[in-house]
Structures are given as structure tokens and as C-alpha cells.
Amino acid sequence: MTLMTPLISSNCRVCYVREPSRDTASANTFAQLVAASCVRPGKKTFNRHSLLGSLSGFSAIRCGSLQPNMTENGVNSHRERVLTTDTMNPNVKKVEYAVRGPIVQRAVQIEKELKAGAKKPFSEVIKANIGDAHAMGQRPITFLRQVLALCTYPELLNDNKFPEDAKNRARRILQSCGGGSIGAYSASQGIECVRQDVARYIERRDGGIPSDPDNIYLSTGASDAISTMLKLLVSGEGHTRTGVMISIPQYPLYSAALADLGAVQINYYLSEERCWSLDVSELRRALNEARQHCCPRALCIINPGNPTGQVQSRQCIEDVIRFAAEEHLFLMADEVYQDNVYADGCEFHSFKKVLFEMGPKYSDTVELASFHSTSKCYMGECGFRGGYMEVINLDPEVKVQLTKLVSVRLCPPVPGQALLDLVVNPPEPGEPSYATFIKERTATLSDLAHKAELTEQILNTVPGISCNPVQGAMYSFPRINIPERAVKEAKEKGQAPDMFYCMKLLEETGICLVPGSGFGQREGTYHFRMTILPPTDKLKILLGKVKEFHQKFTEQYS
């Protein structure tokens, strides 16, 4: 309380807090309020604005917060920061991103402790928290890297160690770059010849349904394009605020982007009982409830699923499109795992293809944005941040706005654009790199398929863990039983029960997984997300350790 005396007893230039009226009552109220705020332990800053807002006698109060501090003279005084958690953007505070959240930060810390010689019951941290293929030992595809090296250092075009097809690709890309350099900005929508190659790739993939390069926007990974599209969609206030439907469990980019934009997140639940499939009646339930309090305008689908690994049937996609058309929703199809389909009987169907096969009633009207990336599939080139979005039936005037919006960030990284070009335009039969390319691509994908099966099988041998088939993508999302006593202990610690579980797993085994609560799950159920990416040997060890841990954990808390 003494700390605050200067604030009360004098005009404060810096803080714009004027001396209160001499009315003792209001001065006392003020002192009490300040004191009440000051004594909150562990709370270093407090919001003077909210604190003083309703007090009389203060004619101008700036939005800031105070920090107890020593002045140069060694006198207790206050120092004010402009930007604090009290004054910052409130939407940003609501953002959560579990894939790189507290558990991963702890994992990084443990790694440092190990390096510094700390004794642990394990010798290394295994990060199965994120779909980061190369970090888990997957090798880059030779052809992709050769072309990128040629684009980066064109002197290598004279080097006969590089195959001709790689050189031709590099020359074509460089010719499309300003000054023949990937160091020049590209068009904001992306390099024209890359967009043309993307369009041709989509046409091949979708059995000849036309794709217009003008509808292709290259992006900084898929996350960038998804956030941009969501940003365009958000408007209104209160009951007219835009609502966006996302699956639960979801990839937390969606919830994070919606929180950031102040949009309303509308949850629809995938059916765990039916292999995480999507049911239109659940979409309808979620939509009807949401219409009471917001303006639902978009429906996001992740197929193959992240974190759930399901692959949607063609019928399901048709149903979703019909639903979107009937209910007047903009469709966003996150299809970054389109090459990652492993299970027998499963096949990737693009929303675009199904939409067009449903005839002009749908293909002329339903607005769709679909997203792809260089980070997943067989490439796993996350670091290059390459990606694209195709927009269908987008209002031409909105397209102008979209192009303007992306131009503010100048352009997506050009090396990522070049990489994307190779992904959509790989070596063809007869070209010198073809055989190696196919060999590497096939090996990577069949290795992933093997690990998907292995993961499901081993997890399902553990009593208290049940795991749906990993039909596609790169993750398993098993359900775990957490004993009541553990749930209670977690709650006492203020942790989600599956966060408590995963944190304990990390501390005891060095395995880093992400708790299901970071993706959303039905109330009272618990899960974790685990990538299938570690090399098979390591994956087996990891799964063995999870099994052992789960049994021990269950015993301990039963």
C-alpha cells in the first residue's frame, strides 16, 4: 500500500492519473482497490484502467499497468509498461496452440538438462508431438533437393553431377523469377509457372476436371492460406459475428486462428465409435445450436484427418457438400495429407473432384477453398513453408480483395514455391531422375503405412488404451482410460487429466506426446496425439515404453 502512495497523493504525469478529489471517501475507496489488487500474490502487473475506470476524481487514465520497481534514487516507485498482459490484444491471449505448448517447452527444457548432465530414467527425449518428418529421420527426396540447390546456386548448372531433368526444372523456375534469381520477390499470388503446374497437377489428380491457375494462390505453408481465408470470412458483431464450424478433435491452428480473429468457433464432433467418421446429423446439430448466437458461414474439414487419422469416404464428402450447399456455408477443405492414405479400402477423394462430379447445381454454386502443403505427404519439407490454396466459385470481387491482402506480405518464400513446383511436377517416366524418385517416394510412403499399422496394433494391446485404425495422415489419436484418482490429482494441480498423464509420461520416459485436450475431445474422454514418424525401431521402443508407462500409471492410481 505504501508503494502506491505517490499515485494517490500527487499528479502523475507519466500515468495520466490525476489527484483524486479531496473527498476522503473516494480516496479511501481508491486506496482499498489498489491494495486489493496489489496483494494478489504472484501477480506482478495489474490493470489500472479497469481498476480506476469507475472512480470519480480521475479525469484521464491511460491504458497501462504498473510494476513495483526501484527508481534510480533507490526509492520505491512505480514503473509502467505500455504492453502487458493486461493491455495487450485480448484475442491473442485466448489463442492456444497445444502442438507447441507447455509439454513441448518442458521437453526442450529436459533436453537441455540432459545435455548439462542431469540424470534421468532415459537418455533422450523422443518428440512425437509434431508431424516433422525430417526431424524424425526421414530423408529428403533427392530430386527435390537437387533442383533447389541448382536454383539457389545456378553455377551448379554447369556441373555434370546433376541430372538433366533436374537442370531443366531449375532453368524453367529461374526463368520465371525476376532477374533469374530466387532472391527476387515473386508475384504475391505466386510465380505464374508454378501456379500453372499446380493447376495441371490438380487436373491430373481429379481426372481432368479443369483447374484455373488464376484460382491458385501459393502460400507460406498451408497455415498461412487457411488463416488468410478465415480472415476474409470474419465479420459482424454479437449475434451476427461469423461462426466457423470445425471438427472436434481438430488441428489447433483452426481454434487459434478463430480466437485471434475473434470469430465464433462452432464445434462438431467426429464419431470415435465409427473410426472418427463425420456424420451430417452432427453437423446439423452443431449448426442449429450455433445459429442461436452467431452467423455460421464456413465449414472446415480436415481429410485425411489431423489428429484423428481417418480418411473420409466419397459418400461422406458428398453429404458434406450437400449440407454446405443447403445451409449456405463456405467450404474449407484441408487436404495436406492427400498422399498419406494407408488403410486397405481407403482412398483420397478431393472435395473439388466430388463437388464437380455432383453436377452444376453444386459445382456452379458451392464456394470451396482447398489447401495443400509441401510439409507432409512423402516430402515432409516443413522448413520450406511451401503450400497452395485453390479457390472455387470465389466472388471475383473478393478475389481482388484476397490478392490485395496477400500482397501486403509481398510474396510467399520463393524456395518454398520452387519446391512446390517440383511436388506438382515430379520426374516423368523416361526422365533420368524418374526411377530414383519413384523408389524414394514409394519407400517413404510404404514405411509410413507400415508404421501406421504397427502403431495401431501395439497400442491396442494395452489394456486401457484403444486406438482407431490410422487410415491416413501421420498421427494416431488413441483413447486412454485415466483412473478417477488420477483425474482428481490432475484437477487439484489445475491440469487437464490428459495433460497430467502426458507430462508424467514425459518426465518418466522422455516421450513427448500432445494431450487430447489440446485438440478437443468429448467431455470425460481422454486421448493423446502421437505421430507415427519415428523410425520403426525407435517407434517400437516408444510404443513399448508407452505401454509400460500406462500399465504402471493405471496401477498407481487404481
Next chain:
Amino acid sequence: MTLMTPLISSNCRVCYVREPSRDTASANTFAQLVAASCVRPGKKTFNRHSLLGSLSGFSAIRCGSLQPNMTENGVNSHRERVLTTDTMNPNVKKVEYAVRGPIVQRAVQIEKELKAGAKKPFSEVIKANIGDAHAMGQRPITFLRQVLALCTYPELLNDNKFPEDAKNRARRILQSCGGGSIGAYSASQGIECVRQDVARYIERRDGGIPSDPDNIYLSTGASDAISTMLKLLVSGEGHTRTGVMISIPQYPLYSAALADLGAVQINYYLSEERCWSLDVSELRRALNEARQHCCPRALCIINPGNPTGQVQSRQCIEDVIRFAAEEHLFLMADEVYQDNVYADGCEFHSFKKVLFEMGPKYSDTVELASFHSTSKCYMGECGFRGGYMEVINLDPEVKVQLTKLVSVRLCPPVPGQALLDLVVNPPEPGEPSYATFIKERTATLSDLAHKAELTEQILNTVPGISCNPVQGAMYSFPRINIPERAVKEAKEKGQAPDMFYCMKLLEETGICLVPGSGFGQREGTYHFRMTILPPTDKLKILLGKVKEFHQKFTEQYS
């Protein structure tokens, strides 16, 4: 009006517009309103929400818009898009970005027309609209590209054509990457060893003032970090909405980001009469006016200046820091042109250095974020989208929020991070690449210095054009006299007079410049921004054509 009949006479499932009550009066009002909206020529969509919002008898109206359209049966009907310029994010509509605006779109179109064989009074378009060095023929620095090629395709580490220091840099970077691949995600804040190198670079630059790698955030170009920092700062509504002070003329990223965030843009004017210098009394005027209607919280400075090319004196920076401290403003210093200083007697002083030299009263309290990029200086590697921000005195809890926010986008492009590492950790004396590196770097910078002088000199020979010295950065921003008759004709066309001027210049000469109105300028004055980047020969031709055009234009409209 017949077009709308179905809407009025029946329930419409898709549009959620229910039949109005049978009350004839309200039905008529509705029909009139619709008609009034329909007949607006050239307006293809209209906002039913705002149209119908106040009408009785419509119990649920979705936020959408209508488009006249033919149905499959050939009957006039309406089709509704979810996302139109009426329903989209209104903030995005307010975003403007002149550097890639209509004039550049027209330039691209003209290039296509030329390719298709169109006859023009010129044979090529010269784009002097954007600081895109490589596109203008500047050569990449060999060392940078060698290391990047080695990182991209590590098989080249066995190639004895590459110097050892390049290989060592590549090995060090790869060791810091997950799985030894630049295709892995990095930490969201950036690769640790790169952040360490950035901190050491800053320490060297600032005469030993310490820099903490934990205060360094790598970014996707500087634009990304600037937008992120602004996003953190924006809060409040109405009179408490965050205001951000930006210079006029400004680089339009700032106005665009503020519009996008719905923040209040506070303009302070640079003094053209005194070589675009910054005057604290003008800052104070702008701030005091802004305090009437918003909550000013940040002050953005671009030094060396874009688009104005001035280099701030040490005294000026001190004054600005003192002002920020007194007025409780967060400082944002855009210092991406820190190596681009040409004029005699001018020197780059970083805000960080001056802040710390002012003593703990300032260095312990003033919050500062400073920005740098791989796109400018001698590198000109725009396409790689590399950059960093250093934060000083940032609240530790806000830092946690910042780290969380950047993690949603996973990480900046890793090739750009690697490139940044080389920029801050270039070859040292004694290393094999040193001599070539210094030669290339010096040649690039002295070429720029020469072109800066040339541009100023030639422009100042033109009656009706006056150009301040290009002390730094990459642009001249000359003032142009536009005759009254031309101003009038421009206004009749709905164009800013300098847009009218630049568009005419483009059509007649193929030279693409950006009108001053895209950066902001004092009412009644006109300018254009022109980069000094074209090769000297081409620059001379360009300046000659501008001269000729300006004389002709002045005659024509006098």
C-alpha cells in the same frame, strides 16, 4: 423488380428470408427497398442484411448477398454467395498497399500486351516500383548462395569446388536443424544458433551493448514481425482503441496492418523542407490530437527512411526516445536499410544503441522492438523472406504470449533463417571467402551510393521536380508539380492527381513508379516513389524518360 419477386412471394430456404406478413404496407416498403437497391448501376451484389434488417415480418435473415443469375431451368432467379464484398471482413476492405497496387497490375498487363505483340512507344516495362534488387539485375552474393546450396543438398559438402568456410557454416546450420535437414521445422522463435549469431551481430554493430538471443525472434521477412508486434499492441474499443503513430510519407505495410487490425492510424508528418527529417514538435502535435479520440500506444519509425530515403541524426533519435519515454509509447524501429547509407556525414545509429547510451533511466524502461531483414542492404534476398526482431524491455509475460502467437504459424522459412545467419555472420578476415565477399559487398553498396546521387542530381535538373538527397535506403521520393488542369482532369476520373500522372507515365514510357498518394503526403503536394535499383545505364535512360515526360506533361496541361 420482377427479379426479386420470388424473394417476396415465398419462403426462401437458402436465404432464410421468410415471407413478410400479409400487411400490405410493409410488403410494399420491402419491395421499394429492394428496387432501390437493385437499380444501382454497376452494383452487382447488395447486402440483404442491411437492407432488410429493420423490416418487420422477416424473422431470420442471413448475412449474405444476392446475385441475379439464371437457374438451370433458364428462369431468372437469385444465387447467393456466402462471401462477397458486402459480407467479407470490413477491415480487409480498408487495407491498401500501393507498392503492389493498380499501377503495378497495369504494368504486368502491359508486359503481357507487349509479349503478345502490341505496339507501344516503348519495348519494355521498367519496374522501379519496388525494392526488388535481384529483379533489377543485382547479383546475389556468392558466399550466401554457396552456403545455402550446401544446406539444401548436403551431398555437396563432398565437393571440393566449395570453400571450407562455406562448408563450415553449412555444417553448423545443419547441426542445428532437426534431423540435420533444413526441411525440418525449427523452433518457432527461430533456430537457436542463428539467434545467437544475430545477438552477436547486434553487439558488434552497437559497440558492445549486450544482446540476448532470447530477445531475438526470427521472422518471415520484416513485414511478418512488424505485423505481429502491431497485433500484440492492439486492444480497446472506441476512445480506448489503440492508436499507432506512423510517419507520413510511410511504407504502406504500416497503414495496411493497422487497417487490418482495426487500429487507429496516427499520422505524423516528416519535414520535406528539411530533408524529410523528423521533428518532435510534430510528433507532439499528432499525439495530442490523437489523444482526443483514441489511446496512442506505439510510435513507428523507419530509419533509413522508406519511401523518403532520409537518415536520422543521432540527436533526432535521442529526441524520439525521450518523447516515447515521456509519452509512454512503445517504440518500433524499422531498420531494414541499416547498411544502405550513402550520403556524406550520414551514419546509421540503431535505436537500441542510442537507447542504451542514454542511460538506465531510458534503457531500463523504454520498450523497443527493432526489425531487420535479408531483403535489403547489400543482400537484396527478398525471395527468401528472412528477418528478425529484437525486443527490449518487453514484459516477460507478453514474451510468453508472443512466443505462443508465433508458434501457431510453426516457424519462419528455414532457408531464410539460414540466409540470415550468413548475413549476421559473414566471412571473416583470413577465411577463404573473405576477399570475394568484401569485394562483392563493397561493389554493390558503392553502386547503390552512386545511383542514389545520380537519381537526385538528374531529377533536380527537371523544372517542376524537386528531390531531396537520397541519404539512404533505396528510394527517391521527389515532389512533382502537377498543373491545375491535370489535377482537375484526374479528379474527374476519380484518381489521385499523382496516380493520374504515374499512370500516364506508365502508358507512355513503360516506366512503373508508385504515386506519392500511396504513401501519404501533405495535402496538395504530389510525389512519386522510385527505386534507385535499376542498373546505371538503365537508370539513366529511365531518368531521361521521366524528365522528358514531365516536361511534356507540364506543357500539355499548362
